[in-house]
Amino acid sequence: MTLMLSVPLTLSNFSCYSPVCIDSSHFIMSLAAEAFVSQIAEDQILLSDCASSLAVQAYLRMCNLPVQVSYRPNAEYMSPSGKVPFVHVGNQVVSELGPIVQFTKAKGHSLSDGLDDVQRAEMKAYMELVNNMLLTAELYIQWCDDNTAAEISRPRYSSPYSWPLNHILAYQKQWEVRRKMTAVGWAGKNLEQVYEDVSQCCQALSQRLGTQPYFFNKQPTELDALVFGHLFTILTTRLTSDELSEKVKSYSNLLAFCRRIEQSYFEDSQAGSSSRGYSKGPSLF
Amino acid sequence: MRSWSTPAEYLVWGAHCCPCPCPSGHTSDPMAAPLEMYCWKGDWGLPSVDTDCLTVLAYAKFAGAPLKVYKITNPWRSPTGVLPALKTAEKSIGSLSKPSNIIIHLRKQKYNADYDLSAKEGADTLAFVSLLEEKLLPALIYTQWVDSKNYVDVTRRWYAENIPFPLNFLLPNRIHTQQLERLRLVRGDPTLEPGEQLEKELYHDALECMTLLSQRLGSHKFFFGDSPSSLDAYVFGHLAPLLKIKLPNGKLQQHLNSLDNLRQYCTNILLLYFPSEGKEPPSRKVSVHPEGSDFDSEPHKRRNQILSVLFALGSMLGYAILTGIVSIQQVQAQPALAEPHHVDERGEEDEEE
Secondary structure (H helix, E strand, O other): OOEEEEEOOOOHHHHOOOOOEEEOOOOEEEOOOHHHHHOOOOOOOOHHHHHHHHHHHHHHHHOOOOOEEEEOOOHHHHOOOOOOOEEEEOOEEEEOHHHHHHHHHHOOOOOOOOOOHHHHHHHHHHHHHHHHHHHHHHHHHHHOOHHHHHHHHHHHHOOOOOOOHHHHHHHHHHHHHHHHHHHOOOOOOOHHHHHHHHHHHHHHHHHHHOOOOOOOOOOOOHHHHHHHHHHHHHHHOOOOOOHHHHHHHOOHHHHHHHHHHHHHHHHHHHHHHHOOOOOOOOOOO | OOOOOOOHHHHOOOOOOOOOOOHHHOOOOOOOOOEEEEEEOOOOOOOOOOHHHHHHHHHHHHHOOOEEEEEEOOHHHOOOOOOOEEEOOOOOOOEEOOHHHHHHHHHHOOOOOOOOOOHHHHHHHHHHHHHHHHHHHHHHHHHHHHOHHHHHHHHHHHHHHHOOOOHHHHHHHHHHHHHHHHHHHHHOOOOOOOOHHHHHHHHHHHHHHHHHHHHHHOOOOEOOEOOOOHHHHHHHHHHHHHHHOOOOOOHHHHHHHHOHHHHHHHHHHHHHHOHHHHHOHHHHHHHHOHHHHHHHOHHHHHHHHHHHHHHHHHHHHHHHHHHHHHHHHHHHHHHHHOOHHHHHHHHHHHHHO
16 A cells, blocks of 8 residues: 655655655555656645645654655646645545545544544644634735735646646636635735734644644644644745745744654655755755 | 634734723723624524624623614615624724624724633634634535525525515525535535535534534533633534524534533523523414414515516516507508508408408
């Protein structure tokens, strides 16, 4: 059984993560995807997709599950829910973090078994907080801020396609996201208010985390993976203005939290693979 | 109408909630004119039938805000065109409709139900409100507005009976279409059709959400200790309609009934904070419940019957006149035109007759 995580072409930030293909029955590491990833020249992935993909990667690594990341320009169209990332295991395809967590749980891998009922309720609530506010804010900044949409989102999103498909698909996506913003009541907000929302969300996460190493005691849960995915991506992605990352940077315990997870779950494999020709990409510190 | 917004400013809790330094700049003075609020009217023993209205009403009760509440059934009479709406004293703000904005405004007027919350509890409020909006609200909308049996038998019936003519023909269907569109956008699937698969997914999330809320509540009276906060207002607003409005397809209701502490929690809030509504249901229920509603809806029925007969008569008459005028004009025009050919025809016809 091989877990394969498919995301669109990656940001340079993450293409460096060693794509490790491990046969989960034996936990044998192989590097089947090495050539594939290094060949990627064009960047397509956007902040929000990148964050979701990193969250799933972090989750699978926390579960000690083998994962081979593969980058496909048409990942969105391969996914059963139309959203990236998705994992491909045997003949099953599961997309998005929630269903993936359920799927791995059914296979006997779970990070939240040690929690009591109240803690589990709180964990789910905070995961929805991240989805409801951080993810929506990322989508808003990508597609509803005209500068970001024109300079970053549309060119990146349409990079694999040729004229006129590139324009059609990019504007279609933008139109879809804007309608979604109307449906969730964000259409009337301006950029300042969205940054303010991000700040409020980070404040809530920071309060909740406090001085603990992870959100619930000493063991990471899927909430830690999700928060790491979003915050780390926000911190390491360059947008038209760095106001978004500045908002996150003002919470020192969240910064330390990101660094902790990066070190424990990403740098080990990086170090192991660097000898095989991987260059280390930009990290947090 | 519902908004899916996030009450972002939820973290403005605690003692320094009031950003304005001047104590006199507020209408917290009990002698000042109360704020005016417009809400959907209540039924089934609820102070209002709408989730957002319930949330705001409950918060106002919890915070002790003296509101002048107009319970209406015509959203076009609200200052914002949707319900709920709060008319504020400040011209620059005007009227507010999002529950989160209304609550923030009330809090700025020093009606703060979250005064005693710690920073962590404020963060928890934000998280659980997100949980409600992401997991429970879509299912709530589905069960009230999209599920065909519930919509036709209960929701459309109630709104059609209560919204004044002629909007009652227009608005329920429009809200239905809007809500379906909203579900499509939120789930990111433009081809989404109401059906078993969608229902299964939505209800799965909603049942899980209710179980989580029940676990979080435990045996407490309110979510954070002995006094209610804004989170209690949100939870009450989302659960009370499920508990009180009897729907033919009531899977969510059944689950809520099986969670004793949540059911008790909603009933307690209704009894403690809306005692007048609690007394009403026995008499109202008889008159409004589908079985007993014949008498209640009789005037509407009679009026609709008369109107439909009038409409049918009018359209038949219109059609007759329209075609009739054409023939009459032809008949009248013929002598003026005095074309020999037509005259011949007439002559022939006359001869035939």
